Amino acid sequence: MPYAVKIPIVRKQSWGDYHLFRFQAPEMAAAARPGQFVMIRPGESTAPLLRRPISIHGRDRGALEIFFQVAGEGTALLARRKAGDTFDVLGPLGRGFDLDAPLDGKTACLLGGGRGIAPLYFLALELADRGALVKVLYGGRTADDLPVRDRFEEAGLELACSTDDGSFGFPGLVTGLLETEIPVRRPDFLFVCGPDPMMKAAAGLASRFRIPAQISLESVMGCGFGACWGCVRRIKRAGAEAWRKICEDGPVFPAEDIVWEGWK
Amino acid sequence: MTVDLAVDLGFLKLRNPVLAASGTFGYGTEFAPFLDLSSLGGIVVKGLYYGPREGNPPPRLVETASGLLNAIGLQGIGVEAFAAEILPELRRRGAEVWVNVCGEDEDEYLRVISFLDGLDGIAAYELNISCPNVRRNGLCPALRPDWTYDLVRAAKERSRRPLVAKLSPNVTDIVEIARAAERAGADGLSLVNTFLAMAVDPETRRPRLGNVFGGLSGPAIKPIALRMVYQAASAVRVPVIGMGGIMSGRDAVEFLIAGARAVEVGTANFVDPAAAARIVREIEAFCREKGIARVSDLVGTITI
Ligand SMILES: Cc1cc2nc3c(=O)[nH]c(=O)nc-3n(C[C@H](O)[C@H](O)[C@H](O)COP(=O)(O)OP(=O)(O)OC[C@H]3O[C@@H](n4cnc5c(N)ncnc54)[C@H](O)[C@@H]3O)c2cc1C
Ligand SMILES: Cc1cc2nc3c(=O)[nH]c(=O)nc-3n(C[C@H](O)[C@H](O)[C@H](O)COP(=O)(O)O)c2cc1C
Ligand code: FES
Numbered sequence: 267m268p269y270a271v272k273i274p275i276v277r278k279q280s281w282g283d284y285h286l287f288r289f290q291a292p293e294m295a296a297a298a299r300p301g302q303f304v305m306i307r308p309g310e311s312t313a314p315l316l317r318r319p320i321s322i323h324g325r326d327r328g329a330l331e332i333f334f335q336v337a338g339e340g341t342a343l344l345a346r347r348k349a350g351d352t353f354d355v356l357g358p359l360g361r362g363f364d365l366d367a368p369l370d371g372k373t374a375c376l377l378g379g380g381r382g383i384a385p386l387y388f389l390a391l392e393l394a395d396r397g398a399l400v401k402v403l404y405g406g407r408t409a410d411d412l413p414v415r416d417r418f419e420e421a422g423l424e425l426a427c428s429t430d431d432g433s434f435g436f437p438g439l440v441t442g443l444l445e446t447e448i449p450v451r452r453p454d455f456l457f458v459c460g461p462d463p464m465m466k467a468a469a470g471l472a473s474r475f476r477i478p479a480q481i482s483l484e485s486v487m488g489c490g491f492g493a494c495w496g497c498v499r500r501i502k503r504a505g506a507e508a509w510r511k512i513c514e515d516g517p518v519f520p521a522e523d524i525v526w527e528g529w530k
Numbered sequence: 531m532t533v534d535l536a537v538d539l540g541f542l543k544l545r546n547p548v549l550a551a552s553g554t555f556g557y558g559t560e561f562a563p564f565l566d567l568s569s570l571g572g573i574v575v576k577g578l579y580y581g582p583r584e585g586n587p588p589p590r591l592v593e594t595a596s597g598l599l600n601a602i603g604l605q606g607i608g609v610e611a612f613a614a615e616i617l618p619e620l621r622r623r624g625a626e627v628w629v630n631v632c633g634e635d636e637d638e639y640l641r642v643i644s645f646l647d648g649l650d651g652i653a654a655y656e657l658n659i660s661c662p663n664v665r666r667n668g669l670c671p672a673l674r675p676d677w678t679y680d681l682v683r684a685a686k687e688r689s690r691r692p693l694v695a696k697l698s699p700n701v702t703d704i705v706e707i708a709r710a711a712e713r714a715g716a717d718g719l720s721l722v723n724t725f726l727a728m729a730v731d732p733e734t735r736r737p738r739l740g741n742v743f744g745g746l747s748g749p750a751i752k753p754i755a756l757r758m759v760y761q762a763a764s765a766v767r768v769p770v771i772g773m774g775g776i777m778s779g780r781d782a783v784e785f786l787i788a789g790a791r792a793v794e795v796g797t798a799n800f801v802d803p804a805a806a807a808r809i810v811r812e813i814e815a816f817c818r819e820k821g822i823a824r825v826s827d828l829v830g831t832i833t834i
Contacts, residue, residue: 268563268564269563269564270564270804307801312596312748312749312777313595313596314593315596315748315797316598316800316801485588486588486591486592488591488600489799489800489803491560491563492560493554493555493556493560493799493800494554494591495585495590495602495605496590496600496602497588498585498588498590499588508584509584509585509587509588509605
């Protein structure tokens, strides 16, 4: 059951526009599953007014971590918080990744673009825990946009990077890196989070190579818990298309259920 | 000192003057993890058309300065699913349920009312004659006194329950509309619905909302909402329920002082899912601090 708390940030790490907060929230941590998110109030006043959705990046016993990139006013205000400051967190929310399939000995490929890497760290550790062979593909614009790559390596997870400008790792898009990966070691499962064009391209590859893929979508959220109907995306289920709330039915969906037409 | 929070709307007694506003409280059940639904004066569930509705294409929300611009387009489940899946749970939780009644035309409004009249466990109807998001140009019955009169009258004749007309602020003279609704037999008025508004993205030179126009809510609209509630409450005898940007108990008290008999809390529910219950406690604390024994003693006490 989700709930809201005002809690102190116990640790903060920053890399330019990217920030990682750790906070102690034992009940929230116990309930959290990879792919779920929290809603955070950027400030105390009415400007900005709404909470902002941020994925759960990591869990360490009773602590949770978030990792975010400054995208506008709300995240900029959040980034100004220091260790010791309190912030207002509501969660855990959403359904997260479906990990019901047997994973032992299976190869799971995780594809993260930019800030989309956030939920994949928690997921990678959980998959590894369940005996999956995890390979993380992490793409960014430049080498500076891959700040948490060390974390994956320190956790003993296999990682390959790509940059759009070729300054680090594979030169090009992370979906290009995936295309080189598939013939070498075809993954049994794909898990994807990143900008829409990247997720759309990844969904295309998943369908072409018949790899089951789960995609974590984004949308502007008014509430995060199903009350405003503001966060919808076009989703196909049992042959019928509808606007579905991603905060409640997602944010993670099977790639084949997502309707990309007409979406920028 | 104990404060009596109950308020009497004439057609209905409320345990306290705070209701959750339609469309900002889902179907009510979404908030059960965060507050005791029976602790509110009432909950007005999301606007119901007869059948399920698709709603507008996204983006449906844009944040503006201390405000929220929405163009949901009343996506929803329709009366049958509401009766089967939602109402029983709300009753089990002891919520005082109001239904926000919608329609594409008069016939649909009346069909919704007839269907709901056949169900138990609904306290009142709020007739949504003021949603700006369904038609592109923001047209709705509450923009004209004659349209308001005709629809409210037809709905009132059909309904076996108290009927509150929800008015639009997108009018030149709110008093004229308020009087038309009263004349047509409305048991009460609620206002304001959202202000027709838009947002533009200077990078793409396109509207930020999929629907072009949307409805503005939140603290940004509070001063205008207060003015309209004051004007309406001064002009009619039926009770007025005030809303628009209420975030705290003090905001709510301002509406009561301006003449509202009760208030609805809207956008605040998104920011703080326990806001409505918190606002009840804050109103109580305000009264205690000022030595006011009954919250109804505040109503309409503004001195000009
Ligand atoms: C389920 C979910 C999980 C997310 N997890 C993370 C995360 O772990 N780390 C991270 O850095 N970001 C994450 N985001 C994106 C983050 O919520 C937005 O970047 C943030 O809300 C922008 O707020 P702002 O006030 O800084 O910018 P604004 O000024 O509000 O917006 C800046 C730009 O971002 C767009 N935007 C606004 N809200 C959202 C939104 N909810 N989703 C996508 N784009 C948006 C706007 O259209 C605009 O182009 C997540 C989004 C969702 C829906
Ligand atoms: C997302 C959203 C959906 C809404 N849906 C409805 C609705 O279905 N019916 C209705 O009468 N008003 C609806 N409203 C208007 C609110 O009930 C309320 O009148 C308005 O938001 C002003 O109050 P606030 O500033 O406290 O939010 C909606 C408002 C928002 C923000
Ligand atoms: S964010 Fe409000 S319904 Fe999804």
